[in-house]
Amino acid sequence: MARTAHIVRETSESHIDLELNLDGTGQTDIDTSVPFYNHMMNALGKHSLIDLKIHAHGDTDIDVHHTVEDTAIVFGEALRQALGDKRGIRRFADATVPLDEALAKAVVDISGRPYVVCTGEPEGYEYCMMGGHFTGSLVRHVMESIALHAGICLHMQVLAGRDPHHIAEAEFKALARALRFAIEPDPRIEGLIPSTKGSL
Secondary structure: OOOEEEEEEEOOOEEEEEEEEOOOOOOEEEEOOOHHHHHHHHHHHHHHOOEEEEEEEEOOOOOOHHHHHHHHHHHHHHHHHHHOOOOOEOOEEEEEEEEOOEEEEEEEEOOOOOEEEEEOOOOOHHHOEEOOOEEOHHHHHHHHHHHHHHOOEEEEEEEEOOOHHHHHHHHHHHHHHHHHHHOOEOHHHOOOOOOOOOOO
16 A cells, blocks of 8 residues: 655645655655755655655745744654554664764654654754754754654754754754654564554
8 A cells, every 4th residue: 555645734824735655765846935944855855765745835924934834744744644554664763864063863763652852952053044044943843843743752862063054954864864764664574563552
């Protein structure tokens, strides 16, 4: 059965049209109307091997926050929908990704129980502006929104870094690589749900 999802979410603040295929090759078509976020979501699709199409727009004349958050919400919802009952997946995975001086580690559990721990971001990172619109604080907010709506446990740790762009990109790529392996079918448990409870 195809592990795909297509969700359209419309509010007074944003319009999000998102499609994904968990068994893709990392093809992306991203236009969130926030250039730096496009860059990050492209990296997320490419390195997770999730085919990802996002067309989003919103009240960015006020702030990019609503469009960024709502896109992350819909990505999380689509991820959860496409995973179905999670039969046969590896479930747990981690990835440590460098980008020059920056180094980030992501650990995920596709558990059905959302939880997020983010540590190690340097002091003042949350106030840094990237691409003219995207603040460092939005990185954690995106991670939280994805995890909450996908139903995953995520630990994100920044191990090193000085350049805000590099730190953010390492975080997105670490999440991508961890997701790639966590959602991958495990041939040793084909058809089984990886939980002692029998459900996730």
